[in-house]
Structures are given as structure tokens and as C-alpha cells.
Amino acid sequence: LISRYHSQIMELTPSNSIPASFRDLNVLVTGGTGFMGKVLMEKLLRSCPELRHIYLIIREKKGKALNQRLDDIFQDPLFSVLEKEQPKYRHKVSGIAGDMAAKGLSLKPEDRDRLTQEVDVVFHGAATVRFDEKIRIAYNINIRGTKEMLNLAKDMNNLKAFIHISTAYANCNRKDIDEKVYEPPISHESITEIMEAIKNDEMLEVMLPRLLGDWPNTYAYTKAIAENVVKELGSDLPLRIFRPAIVVGTAYEPLIGWTDNVYGPTGLVMGVGCGVIRTFQADLKAIANCVPVDMSVSALIAVAWETIIDKNKYDFELNTFFNFSYQILINFVRNYFTF
Numbered sequence: 115l116i117s118r119y120h121s122q123i124m125e126l127t128p129s130n131s132i133p134a135s136f137r138d139l140n141v142l143v144t145g146g147t148g149f150m151g152k153v154l155m156e157k158l159l160r161s162c163p164e165l166r167h168i169y170l171i172i173r174e175k176k177g178k179a180l181n182q183r184l185d186d187i188f189q190d191p192l193f194s195v196l197e198k199e200q201p202k203y204r205h206k207v208s209g210i211a212g213d214m215a216a217k218g219l220s221l222k223p224e225d226r227d228r229l230t231q232e233v234d235v236v237f238h239g240a241a242t243v244r245f246d247e248k249i250r251i252a253y254n255i256n257i258r259g260t261k262e263m264l265n266l267a268k269d270m271n272n273l274k275a276f277i278h279i280s281t282a283y284a285n286c287n288r289k290d291i292d293e294k295v296y297e298p299p300i301s302h303e304s305i306t307e308i309m310e311a312i313k314n315d316e317m318l319e320v321m322l323p324r325l326l327g328d329w330p331n332t333y334a335y336t337k338a339i340a341e342n343v344v345k346e347l348g349s350d351l352p353l354r355i356f357r358p359a360i361v362v363g364t365a366y367e368p369l370i371g372w373t374d375n376v377y378g379p380t381g382l383v384m385g386v387g388c389g390v391i392r393t394f395q396a397d398l399k400a401i402a403n404c405v406p407v408d409m410s411v412s413a414l415i416a417v418a419w420e421t422i423i424d425k426n427k428y429d430f431e432l433n434t435f436f437n438f439s440y441q442i443l444i445n446f447v448r449n450y451f452t453f
């Protein structure tokens with residue numbers, strides 16, 4: 115990543131630095147209530163203090179209204195450093211009622227107008243990341259939701275950057291992956307026709323193995339198709355596709371070791387530490403591609419910055435920082451939890 119941006123970094127001046135480039139800009143974040151989205155929002159507010167505003171598309175969940183969900187987010191210790199450095203940051207964040215799984219994102223006309231008139235930068239990170247998600251739900255959020263976001267972006271008057279957060283595993287059926295969009299398992303038009311023609315979800319699940327083909331789960335499958343959606347429908351936008359690998363807890367900032375979930379390697383280590391997991395089947399030589407969420411978010415913001423200053427359309431960033439074998443992970447766990 116350093117080599118990728120070395121020339122730009124060496125030429126940075128106060129006027130074209132990342133904080134300066136975000137000065138007076140309005141940012142729209144989808145997936146802002148999720149793990150990576152919260153870290154992105156905190157980093158933008160703390161490191162780009164002259165950023166004008168952040169909008170989050172949020173749906174009501176578990177009986178909680180939009181404002182209550184926002185308040186709950188800011189109670190997280192993740193925001194404690196920001197609270198000390200910029201105690202009045204809260205007025206810079208607004209929630210917009212919406213639903214990524216719904217047609218038109220369920221946006222009110224006045225909210226849609228507000229976003230199209232004011233937003234300069236979009237970070238589209240909303241997705242269902244469950245590997246065993248039902249295909250219709252995964253389609254609605256990961257594919258149709260991306261289409262809806264691109265349609266919204268095309269109506270934005272001042273759009274300077276649209277960053278689509280994909281995954282390094284969207285094409286995990288391939289041995290080698292380059293920074294390009296590969297042919298999807300099925301076109302987004304065809305999968306849409308299937309979803310609209312077959313209303314019975316049980317029938318869809320019966321068809322699922324044939325639909326997936328070489329893809330291991332509905333997550334990778336729908337993210338691969340979503341990249342193709344971006345390629346076909348977003349080619350006229352100032353757009354980047356960002357592919358992080360296995361995103362884990364923070365390495366350094368704003369807090370060391372912060373996380374809000376037990377996914378992936380984090381869950382494995384926690385399970386072993388609690389004595390719940392006693393055996394784990396794995397190829398000890400297999401490589402785990404992990405990236406701390408704070409580093410991934412910093413790279414994500416840098417990609418948006420590059421898009422803003424270069425004004426190029428359509429590019430990629432493959433974000434993998436640390437590669438280690440499961441043997442190394444097991445040795446670490448044994449050493450850490452052995453008394």
C-alpha cells in the first residue's frame with residue numbers, strides 16, 4: 115500500500131493532504147452501524163476535523179428508533195478518544211431512515227433530495243456478511259442494494275468519490291486474483307429475473323447448490339455479482355472498488371485491540387481462551403489473510419482521497435496486510451493461554 119501511494123504521499127502539501135481534501139465535504143456511509151463502518155466514521159471525524167457532515171443510512175432495528183440506534187453507537191468505547199479530542203463532534207452526524215434491502219432504499223423523497231444535493235463522497239459498505247445467509251436476503255442487500263446506491267449516486271450533483279467495499283474473497287474460486295472485475299457466476303440481470311420469478315424461498319434454497327457453482331457460500335457469490343453491478347452501472351462515476359481481506363480488531367487506533375464481534379480468528383482465540391473450543395480442524399500450512407480494521411479503514415480513506423484528487427473513474431485496491439499460517443495462530447494461542 116505504501117508503494118501504491120508513495121509518489122502522492124511524497125508530494126503532499128497542507129492544501130492537498132487527506133484532511134484538507136475532506137474539508138467542507140459531506141460524506142454518506144452505508145453500513146455505518148457495523149464493525150468497519152463505526153471505525154470508518156470515528157476515523158473520519160477524528161482525523162478530518164474540518165469535514166462538514168456524515169450521513170448514515172440506518173433502519174430501525176429491534177424496536178429501536180433511528181436516533182436511539184445512533185445514540186447507542188456513540189456509547190461505544192471506540193468513540194472515547196474522539197469524545198476527548200472533539201467533544202462537540204456529535205452534531206456532525208445525522209441518521210437517514212432507510213433500508214438497504216428495500217427497493218428505493220425506502221428513502222423518503224425529502225431525504226433522497228437532501229442526499230443528492232449535499233453528498234460529496236460515498237462509502238458503500240452495507241452488506242450481509244453471513245456465509246450461510248439465505249440467498250434472497252443476500253441478493254436484496256448485496257446486489258440490489260448496490261444497484262440502488264449506484265442509482266442514488268448518479269443523481270448526486272457534487273459526487274467526488276464513490277467507494278464500493280467488496281471483499282478479497284469475491285473471487286475465491288480462483289487461484290490468482292488480480293485487481294480487475296472477473297466474470298460473475300451469473301449476470302445481475304439473470305439473478306434478478308430468478309428472484310422475481312421464484313417467490314418461494316424454500317425452492318430457491320433447493321436451487322442454491324446449482325446457483326453457487328464454484329462459489330462456497332452466498333456471501334462470496336453475491337459480492338462477486340455486486341462487483342459486476344458496479345462495473346456495468348458505475349463506469350461513469352468517480353468510483354473505486356476496495357477489497358479488504360479478513361478484517362480483525364484494531365491494532366493501534368483509536369484503542370488497541372478494540373472489536374465488537376467474535377467473527378473469524380477473533381472468535382477462535384476467544385473460544386480457546388474461554389475453554390469452549392478444544393479442537394479445531396485446519397490445514398496448518400494454510401494462510402490467513404488478516405488486516406486490522408484501523409489499518410483497513412485508513413487505506414479505505416486514502417483510496418477515497420486518491421479518487422477525489424485524481425478524478426479518475428473506476429479503479430481497485432486490494433487490501434491485505436498480514437499473512438500468517440494457522441500454525442502461527444495456534445502457537446500464539448498456546449503460548450498466550452498456557453500458564
